[in-house]
Amino acid sequence: MDKNQIPNFVKACIIEVKKGNDDDEMVLEKLEELE
Amino acid sequence: MKLELQNIGGIVKEKVELKEGLNAVTAPNAMGKTSFITALKVAVLSEKEIKDNTRFLNDFANSGFVEIDGKNRTIRRHGNELGVVGKPVFNINSKSQLVFAEPDNEFLDDVIKGRDIGDFIEGFSDAKHYKKFLESGFYDASKEIRRTLVELNDKVRNRSELQKEHTASKKELDKLEKELDKLKPQKEKIDATAFGKKTQEKKQLDEKVKEIKDRMNEIKGNIGYNSKELPKLKKEVSDSQKEIDKFDTHSAEKKIEEYKKEIEKNEELVEQVRGELSNIKLQIRNVEGAENLNMDICSECGRPYDEKQRRKRKAELYKSQGIKNKELEEYNSKIKITKIEMDNLRVETDRILFDLTGDVKTKSNTITECEKQIREWQGEQERRSKDLEKFNEKLKELKKDLDMKSQTIIEKYDDANDKVGVAQAKTKQFEISINDLTEIEKEFELVKARDDFLKDVKVYAEQEIKRMKDAVKTLFNKRISEVYNLLGFKNFDSISIDEGYNIVVRRKGKMQNIDRLATSERVTIGVIVMLAGKEEYLPDFPFFILDEITTAYDPVRFSKIINYIKDKTLYTIVSTFSPSGDKIKVEAKL
Numbered sequence: 001m002d003k004n005q006i007p008n009f010v011k012a013c014i015i016e017v018k019k020g021n022d023d024d025e026m027v028l029e030k031l032e033e034l035e
Numbered sequence: 036m037k038l039e040l041q042n043i044g045g046i047v048k049e050k051v052e053l054k055e056g057l058n059a060v061t062a063p064n065a066m067g068k069t070s071f072i073t074a075l076k077v078a079v080l081s082e083k084e085i086k087d088n089t090r091f092l093n094d095f096a097n098s099g100f101v102e103i104d105g106k107n108r109t110i111r112r113h114g115n116e117l118g119v120v121g122k123p124v125f126n127i128n129s130k131s132q133l134v135f136a137e138p139d140n141e142f143l144d145d146v147i148k149g150r151d152i153g154d155f156i157e158g159f160s161d162a163k164h165y166k167k168f169l170e171s172g173f174y175d176a177s178k179e180i181r182r183t184l185v186e187l188n189d190k191v192r193n194r195s196e197l198q199k200e201h202t203a204s205k206k207e208l209d210k211l212e213k214e215l216d217k218l219k220p221q222k223e224k225i226d227a228t229a230f231g232k233k234t235q236e237k238k239q240l241d242e243k244v245k246e247i248k249d250r251m252n253e254i255k256g257n258i259g260y261n262s263k264e265l266p267k268l269k270k271e272v273s274d275s276q277k278e279i280d281k282f283d284t285h286s287a288e289k290k291i292e293e294y295k296k297e298i299e300k301n302e303e304l305v306e307q308v309r310g311e312l313s314n315i316k317l318q319i320r321n322v323e324g325a326e327n328l329n330m331d332i333c334s335e336c337g338r339p340y341d342e343k344q345r346r347k348r349k350a351e352l353y354k355s356q357g358i359k360n361k362e363l364e365e366y367n368s369k370i371k372i373t374k375i376e377m378d379n380l381r382v383e384t385d386r387i388l389f390d391l392t393g394d395v396k397t398k399s400n401t402i403t404e405c406e407k408q409i410r411e412w413q414g415e416q417e418r419r420s421k422d423l424e425k426f427n428e429k430l431k432e433l434k435k436d437l438d439m440k441s442q443t444i445i446e447k448y449d450d451a452n453d454k455v456g457v458a459q460a461k462t463k464q465f466e467i468s469i470n471d472l473t474e475i476e477k478e479f480e481l482v483k484a485r486d487d488f489l490k491d492v493k494v495y496a497e498q499e500i501k502r503m504k505d506a507v508k509t510l511f512n513k514r515i516s517e518v519y520n521l522l523g524f525k526n527f528d529s530i531s532i533d534e535g536y537n538i539v540v541r542r543k544g545k546m547q548n549i550d551r552l553a554t555s556e557r558v559t560i561g562v563i564v565m566l567a568g569k570e571e572y573l574p575d576f577p578f579f580i581l582d583e584i585t586t587a588y589d590p591v592r593f594s595k596i597i598n599y600i601k602d603k604t605l606y607t608i609v610s611t612f613s614p615s616g617d618k619i620k621v622e623a624k625l
Contacts (some may be wrong), residue, residue, distance in 0.1 A: 001488040006495045009488075013173065014164045022167065024175035031176070031485055 005034055036577075036606065042092060042099030043077060044070030051621050053606050057597060059622045060610045068610040072137060072580055075608075077101045078108050078124040079576075080131060086116050125576055130159065133568040136561075137582035146538055147561040149550030153504065153536035156511070159572060162503040165496045173496075177489045184486050187479040194472055201465035208458040215451040222448040225441050244426050247419050254412045254419075261405050268402050275395045282387045287380060294377035298370050305366045312359045319352045508532045514567030522563070522599055524592075530560055538564065555588035562596055570603065577605035586611075 009030060016026050036053040040046050045067060051060075062068045073091050078101045085091060092099050092110050100109040101124075109120040127134065132142035132155060142155045157163050225231040326345060512531045519530055528541040538549040538560060549557055562585060569579065579600050586593040586609060600607045 001484045003488070003491055006488070006492055010165070010168070010492060010496055010499070014168050017164060017168045017171065022171040024172045024179060027172045027176035028179075031488070034488075035481075 001034060009034060036104055037102075038074065039102040040070075040074045040100070042096035043101060044073040044091065044093065046070040046074070047093060047096075053608070053621060055605050056601050056607065058606055058608045060608055061620045061622065062610070068583070072135065072582070072610060074101045075578060075580060076131065076135070077110055078103055079127050081123065081129055082119045084129065084131070085110060085119050089115065089117055092117060125578075127573055127576055130568070130572055133565050133573055134576055134578060135580045136565055136585045137580065138584055140565075143561045143565060143585075146549070146564050147554075147557045149537055149548045149557075151536045152532065152538070156504050156507045156532070156536055157500065159568065160503040160507045162500040162507075165500045165503070169493065169496050169500075173489070173492070177486075177493070180482060180486050180489060184479070184482045187475060187482060190475050191472060191479050194469075194476070197465065197468055197472065201462065201469060204458065204462045204465055208455065208462050211451060211455045211458050215448070215455050218444065218448040218451055221444050225444060240426050240429060244423060247423050247426075251416060251419050251423075254416055258409055258412050258416075261409055265402065265405055268398055268405075272395050272398045272402065275391050275398075279387055279391055279395070282384075284384070284388065287384050291377055291380055291384075294373050294380070297373050298377070301366045301370045301373070305363060305370070308359050308363045308366065312356065312363065315352055315356045315359060319349070319356065322349050322352060504536075508536070510571050511564065511567055514571055515564055518563050518566050518570070518599070522595055524559070524595075526556065530563065555592065558585055558588050559592055559596070561585075566596075566600065566603075579604045579607050581607070581609045583609070583611045 012030055013027060016022070016030070038051045038053060040049045040051070042048075051071070060068065060071050062071065077085065077091055077099075089112070092112055096112075098109060098111040100107055102108075103124045106124045107121055108124055111118045111120065132140050136143055138144070142152065145152050145155070157166060226235070322345060325340070326349075515530050515532075519527070526540075526542070528544070530538065530540050533539045533546075539546050540549060540552065540560070541547075549560060552560075562581070566579070569576065581593075581597070581600075586597075597607060597609065
């Protein structure tokens with residue numbers, strides 16, 4: 001997994017958290033999108 | 036600026052006009068001042084911040100509002116919560132701690148008491164979103180991935196051991212195969228001779244003998260089982276037969292006929308009693324009819340009929356009706372019991388005549404079959420014993436012809452061949468396990484990459500949180516010093532937020548935590564920190580609210596602060612207590 005993607009990954013997750021999607025499934029989905 | 040309030044806190048209805056500059060809000064009691072500050076909070080706090088504060092709404096009302104220059108914000112009671120209609124009149128993005136200097140302000144309280152204000156610093160920046168992300172779904176996902184990783188790790192960690200065992204097994208197999216190869220030419224040579232052929236024959240015979248022995252064992256088992264079952268079956272048949280013989284069909288049929296007759300007799304009696312009953316009922320109706328019509332002649336015989344006689348007759352008829360009803364019940368009950376007895380006898384007859392007899396027949400057939408089978412097996416046993424004897428004789432003959440040397444080579448070869456077979460199976464099993472492990476390792480690598488990635492994400496997010504907090508801290512520190520200097524206070528060389536997010540002061544070259552200072556100094560610094568924050572984050576927000584409690588410590592010092600705020604903020608609101616008067620008043624001076 002590309003470590004350079006970390007800031008983008010975190011930003012994408014935070015956008016979801018702000019929308020109220022703050023569960024583990026959202027994080028795992030975003031992780032799969034990177035692979 | 037015009038403010039209109041309705042049903043906010045303790046205020047039912049109020050209109051207030053604020054002037055630019057200082058506004059001293061005076062009220063006769065603490066509730067009035069608090070309600071005025073509450074009104075400003077209703078105007079600017081977020082829905083989430085208002086929701087749980089039911090005290091914002093007057094206890095006797097279900098809705099209230101604040102209107103600032105025509106812009107309305109309404110709150111409504113919804114069960115144990117408050118609902119909000121309308122957007123904030125001014126947007127302060129959950130930074131009310133920077134503009135409401137009052138006892139309820141937790142940020143001001145923490146500053147004054149010299150506590151860690153890291154959480155507030157975090158709240159003033161995006162760091163709060165990063166923290167929320169780390170503490171919710173991210174935490175759960177990391178935990179789940181770690182758990183999977185540990186599970187897979189348990190499976191893959193014995194790879195080297197498995198590999199070692201596989202290599203050893205392969206080595207052993209190579210060795211055994213080489214030994215077999217060495218024996219092969221000698222074995223082939225022996226196979227080609229007449230002796231070799233005889234050896235093959237012996238091998239086949241050995242197999243046949245084994246086969247016969249197995250079959251004989253099987254037969255022995257079958258005979259044993261059937262011999263054990265036969266006596267049981269025979270006893271069951273004999274018991275059933277005894278029961279059938281004992282049962283007298285003729286008497287049973289006779290008894291059933293008797294039951295039928297008994298039922299018929301009772302049914303006739305029932306009919307008879309029913310007739311009598313209907314006659315009695317008719318007579319009762321006649322007597323009661325005559326009674327209702329006040330007739331004095333008997334409807335049956337036409338003779339004169341007085342009231343006494345009628346009552347006597349009626350009583351007699353009801354008595355007869357009771358007796359007949361009882362008789363009817365008795366006969367019906369007799370019919371019911373006789374029917375049950377007849378049915379039971381029929382069931383018993385059926386059981387003996389059909390079920391038991393059928394069972395005896397089936398079991399007798401089984402016994403015959405079983406005995407026949409045993410005889411067959413015994414015959415087979417005899418035949419096979421003879422075959423076995425014959426084959427053993429042949430084997431003896433063959434063994435005479437075998438020389439010891441060739442026999443040893445063949446035995447050695449067979450032994451080596453068996454060992455190769457076992458070693459091949461073992462090696463194959465290791466290969467399958469290693470192959471399965473390769474798949475698991477691939478999954479392990481993937482999960483490990485995710486785990487590593489999430490660990491780095493955590494480090495990155497924590498660094499970002501620290502960076503953002505430090506940026507906020509730096510901004511605060513710059514502003515605090517500026518405001519402090521502009522106010523013209525000289526007590527300290529500097530005031531700043533330190534690494535642990537505590538407010539510290541430098542006095543005569545020495546650093547001191549704020550909690551060592553006098554209350555008036557601490558409150559001054561608290562308000563200065565708030566002002567620094569407001570100037571940085573809410574420069575256009577038109578209010579700065581000071582509660583009397585914050586200003587009362589040192590009036591001289593606070594008049595300087597208020598003068599400073601007046602120049603920076605449109606409306607400086609200071610709430611003060613007024614012992615006289617019955618309503619809120621706004622004045623331009625304290």
